[in-house]
Amino acid sequence: MRDGTVMVTGGAGYIGSHAVLALLDAGWKVVVIDNLVTGFDWAVDKRASLVVANIEDDAKVRAAIREHKVFAIMHFAGSVVVPESVTDPLKYYRNNTAASRALIESAVAEGVKHFIFSSTAATYGIPEVVPVREDSPKLPINPYGMSKLMTEIMLKDVAAAHPINYCALRYFNVAGADPQGRSGQSTAGATHLIKVAVEAATGKRDSVAVFGTDFATPDGTGVRDYIHVTDLAAAHVDALDLLIADPGKNHTMNAGYGRGFSVLEVLDAVDRVTNMTINRKLEGRRAGDPDALVADNAAILAALPWRPKNDDLDQIVRDALAWERKLAERGAGR
Ligand SMILES: NC(=O)c1ccc[n+]([C@@H]2O[C@H](COP(=O)([O-])OP(=O)(O)OC[C@H]3O[C@@H](n4cnc5c(N)ncnc54)[C@H](O)[C@@H]3O)[C@@H](O)[C@H]2O)c1
16 A cells, blocks of 8 residues: 555546546555546546546635645546537636645645646647657637646646645546546536447447548548547656656656547447447537647656557457446446
C-alpha cells in the first residue's frame, strides 16, 4: 500500500472509474467524489470510498479531503458532450469551469499538494499542423474546449501562487474498456464512435452515422487518435509520481498514441472483430470537425516511464465490445 489517499472526482464515470482501478492496483488509497449525474455508483471499485456530492459543494469536498487525508486530486468530473456545449454553453462554463474553480479552491484551502486534470485535444480547435504539439495555438471552437482551457489557465495561475503543482493531460479520443472486464463506458446516449459502433454490434442501434466523407484524408473520413482507456489511466498514475518527484514543476501533455485512424478504418475494425457488417449511414459533416486530430506524444513519452500497452485498434474494439455485451446482459442500458 502506498502512503496516501488520492481523491478522484468523476470516479463513477467512464475514464475516472478506470483511473480508480489503476490507482488501487498501484497501491494508492482512493476516495471518489461524484454526483452520479452521468456516472454509476456500481462503477466504483469496492476498494475505494465513494462520496456522492457535487465538486462545487465545498463543505463536503473539504470534509472528504480532511477525513481521508487526501494529498492529491485527479479531476475527471465534468460535462463532456461537445454539441451540447454549443447549445447550452452556460452548463459547460458552470460544470467545467466554475465547478473546477470551486474544487481547486477547496484543494488549496486544505493543502492538497498535487492536481491532475482531464483536459482535452478540443483545446486546440482546428490545428494547422498535425500531429499537434502542446505549444500549438489553443483556439477552441466550442464552449466545451474553452471551458477546459479556462481550467488549465486557472491551474497555471494557482500553481504559481500556492504550494500545489499540477499536470494537465490533453486526451485525444478515449475508447475501449478494462481488459479484465471490471469497467467500461456505460454512459447512456454516448456519441463516441467506437462506443456507438459496438452498440450497433449488440443490436442497441440500427446503424452508425459517418459524419462527412469529403475531409482532406486518404479515404475522406475524419482521422482521430484513439487511446485505450486503460493506457490513459496508467498515464495518470505515472503523472502523479512525476508531480510527487518534483513539486516545483507543472506539466501539460498530450495523451494519445501519435497515430490516427479514419472513421472507415475504425468501422472496418469493428466489422473484423464482430464478424458482422455494421450498417453505415453516410451523413454530412458536423460543424467544426477537423480533418485530422492526432497527438504529438513526444512530451509524455519523455516525461513519464509510461508506454502504451494496448495500442492496437482491434484490441480497443474487442475490449469495448466485451464491455458492451456485459452491459446488454445487465439490461436497462447499464
Ligand atoms: N471521453 C473522452 O474521449 C474525453 C476526451 C477528452 C477529455 N475527456 C475528459 O475526461 C473526463 C471524464 O470524461 P468521461 O468520458 O469519463 O465522462 P463521464 O460522463 O463518464 O464521467 C464524468 C463523471 O463526472 C461526474 N460529474 C459530472 N459533473 C459533476 C459534478 N459537478 N460533481 C461531481 N461529479 C460530477 C459524472 O457523474 C460522471 O461520473 C471529463 O472531464 C472529460 O472532459 C474525455
